[in-house]
Amino acid sequence: MKAIGITKTFPGMARPALRDVTIEAGPGELLDLMGPSGSGKSTLVTVINGLTSPDAGRVLIGGRDVTSLAPARRPTATMFQQDNLFPERTVADNVAYPLRLAGASRTHLQDQTEVMLLRLGLAGVADALPRQLSGGQRRRVALARALVTRPEVLLLDEPLSGLEQGLKSSLLDLIDQMRRRLGMTVIHVTHDTPLALGTADRIVVLNRGEVVDEGSPRDIYQRPTSSFVASFMGASSFLDVRVLGPGESDSQRRVDVLGTPMTVACPPTVPVTAGSEAVLLIRPNALSVVPASGTATVMGQPEPRGMLGVIQRRFYRGEWMEYQIETERGSVLGTGELWGPLLERHDPARLVFHPDRLWLFPR
Numbered sequence: 157m158k159a160i161g162i163t164k165t166f167p168g169m170a171r172p173a174l175r176d177v178t179i180e181a182g183p184g185e186l187l188d189l190m191g192p193s194g195s196g197k198s199t200l201v202t203v204i205n206g207l208t209s210p211d212a213g214r215v216l217i218g219g220r221d222v223t224s225l226a227p228a229r230r231p232t233a234t235m236f237q238q239d240n241l242f243p244e245r246t247v248a249d250n251v252a253y254p255l256r257l258a259g260a261s262r263t264h265l266q267d268q269t270e271v272m273l274l275r276l277g278l279a280g281v282a283d284a285l286p287r288q289l290s291g292g293q294r295r296r297v298a299l300a301r302a303l304v305t306r307p308e309v310l311l312l313d314e315p316l317s318g319l320e321q322g323l324k325s326s327l328l329d330l331i332d333q334m335r336r337r338l339g340m341t342v343i344h345v346t347h348d349t350p351l352a353l354g355t356a357d358r359i360v361v362l363n364r365g366e367v368v369d370e371g372s373p374r375d376i377y378q379r380p381t382s383s384f385v386a387s388f389m390g391a392s393s394f395l396d397v398r399v400l401g402p403g404e405s406d407s408q409r410r411v412d413v414l415g416t417p418m419t420v421a422c423p424p425t426v427p428v429t430a431g432s433e434a435v436l437l438i439r440p441n442a443l444s445v446v447p448a449s450g451t452a453t454v455m456g457q458p459e460p461r462g463m464l465g466v467i468q469r470r471f472y473r474g475e476w477m478e479y480q481i482e483t484e485r486g487s488v489l490g491t492g493e494l495w496g497p498l499l500e501r502h503d504p505a506r507l508v509f510h511p512d513r514l515w516l517f518p519r
């Protein structure tokens with residue numbers, strides 16, 4: 157699936173909902189669309205499924221230009237947040253609906269519906285009405301209905317939001333199985349960052365109708381293109397730092413981090429000249445926080461270096477303790493171990509940076 161140069165301005169809107177957006181997803185790929193509310197994710201989904209016609213740009217599926225095809229004639233299926241089932245029709249009728257719409261023969265319709273009901277564990281409720289089902293079952297019916305035509309592209313516009321974690325995972329597992337079995341491209345709009353990081357093959361981040369970052373979950377999380385993307389994808393802190401000079405490659409710089417020189421990774425756009433200003437992204441796991449007194453150990457190794465700060469707050473994160481620490485250059489987030497002594501508000505703390513986990517932006 158390729159959406160190329162998509163621009164769309166809704167009537168009466170001052171700003172385009174989408175501006176020259178290009179995204180691409182291969183067969184069997186799971187691409188997550190992320191971005192703040194109003195960034196254009198749903199609009200992009202409806203441009204791909206044909207419910208919205210773009211002012212400019214083209215949509216290609218399987219190499220075929222579908223831009224002017226009616227929604228029902230596109231090889232796409234969409235699941236929305238609401239399951240939109242017909243309340244007065246049985247589960248089997250709901251699932252069969254897209255095939256009936258496409259004029260499928262009676263035997264094909266019956267066979268395919270049966271297969272889908274079986275695959276999604278719905279055979280036992282084929283004759284039930286939607287109101288007789290649990291929320292999780294209704295979502296599975298909506299999924300079966302989306303998949304019954306074997307679409308080349310499955311569009312998921314937050315169909316899992318609001319579901320409890322177990323149900324979410326089981327539906328995602330089902331979608332994953334079907335994606336692999338059918339070689340379908342799946343485009344998933346979600347606000348759930350841990351879910352996107354854990355499941356997507358690639359993530360595209362939109363802001364104000366434009367693509368602002370794109371890459372594997374690791375790229376987006378560890379090497380974001382901007383502080384906007386960095387903050388959007390998870391807890392982060394930023395420090396203004398001074399460049400001391402080049403690193404060993406074009407994608408490294410020596411920088412002064414709170415008085416200690418370090419070599420950190422960066423895009424080539426960060427200036428090399430000594431004295432230039434840059435912004436350091438510090439994910440909590442790039443900074444270990446240990447008591448200022450006593451023998452500090454980091455991952456079992458004695459760690460004599462490190463700068464000092466003062467604990468402002470702490471957040472229990474289950475697997476680790478996250479600390480907010482005041483430094484002479486502003487406050488930063490770091491992590492501390494749970495099995496050592498816990499640090500309290502106002503305690504002095506030693507800050508041990510892991511330079512290989514830091515990332516530098518141009519100022």
Ligand SMILES: Nc1ncnc2c1ncn2[C@@H]1O[C@H](COP(=O)(O)OP(=O)(O)OP(=O)(O)O)[C@@H](O)[C@H]1O
Binds near residue numbers: 193198200
């Ligand atoms: N049918 C419409 N008519 C007018 N404006 C619209 C229409 N649909 C969307 N918009 C506007 O287009 C912009 C993008 O909206 P869109 O729903 O695509 O964003 P989104 O990223 O999906 O947001 P959310 O995460 O809240 O669902 C918003 O400013 C929205 O108000």
